[in-house]
Amino acid sequence: MNIFSRFLIRNVFIGFAAAAGLLIPLFTTFNLINELEDVTPGGYLWTQALWVTLMTLPRTLIDLGPFVALFGGIIGLGQLSKSLELTAIRVAGVSIMQIARVILCAGLMLTVTFAALDEWVASPLQQYALRLKDAALAHSGKTDNAGNELWARNGNEFVTVKSLDEHNNPQGIEIFYYQPDLSLQSYIYARTATIDDKHTWTLHQVYQKTWSGDKESVKTTDSLHWHSVFTGMSLAELTMPGDSFSIVQLNRYIKYLQGSGQPSMEFRIALWQKLGRPILILAMILLAVPFTFGNAREPGLGSRLALGVVVGLLTYIAYQIAVNLGLLLSLNVQFTTLSLPVVLLLVALGLVWRFDKRH
Structure with missing residues (x-):
């Protein structure tokens, strides 16, 4: 030069x-x-x-x-x-x-x-x-702008989480189970959840509804163990917008979305x-x-x-x-x-x- x-x-x-x-x-x-x-x-x-x-x-x-x-x-x-x-x-x-x-x-x-x-x-x-x-x-209780709503899918199981609290614990969890003919088999709503490990959550204040033929049953319980479908990345990362990710994180997130059948x-x-x-x-x-x-x-x-x-x-x-x-x-x-x-x-x-x- x-x-x-x-x-x-x-x-x-x-x-x-x-x-x-x-x-x-x-x-x-x-x-x-x-x-x-x-x-x-x-x-x-x-x-x-x-x-x-x-x-x-x-x-x-x-x-x-x-x-x-x-x-x-x-x-x-x-x-x-x-x-x-x-x-x-x-x-x-x-x-x-x-x-x-x-x-x-x-x-x-x-x-x-x-x-x-x-x-x-x-x-x-x-x-x-x-x-x-x-x-x-x-x-502050203002959760409308607190992160992005999370969606995940595992086969015929669809899950959404409304927000995370200050400790990154999920709030407003909804779980939908569909039959092969796409009719709804069961629905679970939990107000909050704690993450026990990478694969298991404990749902709190649970409302559960199931359908069998023409019969519908409703059950409420204080807690319920659930096998999480959010296993690829941490919830804190999943709430982040795409422009905040590094190239390494984007590659990992894309593989997670494709592996769980979600649009990437x-x-x-x-x-x-x-x-x-x-x-x-x-x-x-x-x-x-x-x-x-x-x-x-x-x-x-x-x-x-x-x-x-x-x-x-x-x-x-x-x-x-x-x-x-x-x-x-x-x-x-x-x-x-x-x-x-x-x-x-x-x-x-x-x-x-x-x-x-x-x-």
Whole structure:
């Protein structure tokens, strides 16, 4: 790596830092406002909301990765263009394609950093923050937002858990047993349960109803032992949203869902989105090159950043539409998550090649 490459990479990373410094406070403020809406007296406190917001900062940074790449590239190269240092590099015989390769190296460094941050920092911190919030909401009695409702299936047995309490014990358990002809054989409702071991729960305050032919019987009991179908992962993990999982956890969760006969497409999409994000980041950083050389006579960064905001927002909206359509229509997961990043990368490479030929 020659002196020009090190110089360009250093300035591009300064641009990354500047872009993150602009975006993170803005989106962190939005996140804090959303958290404060769930604050309850004696339950989820404002200090906990602040702590949860701070612990989800790495996740916010990763989600903003493509924007940081685009804006950081525009800022870094734009400053060099404004100070005529980029012109001096060009006069020294460095082509636009060579500059793009160096910028791509900086993008690869950024994607590796984000991947490591996602796997070992952002995911554990986000999960800890969500457990803290869920426990506080459960303690206050506000269980509507305390985690996600759990569903599981084992053959003809279907189970749902409404929520978890502050000790991660299940609440509001419903168990449905179906006969082979899909007629309901029995129904069990338990207000709470304690987890004895990996395979056994003790249900409390149990209401049980069974059907045999035309006869219906109802029974209530204080406790009942039940062989749990939630054996693949812990309940605390099962309540977490897909975007909070690391790649290892997503792989394990997908195998658990497929093994229990449950739909897994949402989490397969979450997994492939993590794999597609590096491609999107590389495409965005390459787009900074046409932004810089396309307005060579404009020394200011305002118009370039404004156009970058438009491109970034349109890309984000288009990607969300593609992912949701893929989930709704059950399209191929790889096509749904990778098509837009790959197309955008090819467009960026084409624009770089075009400007290299023109200049």
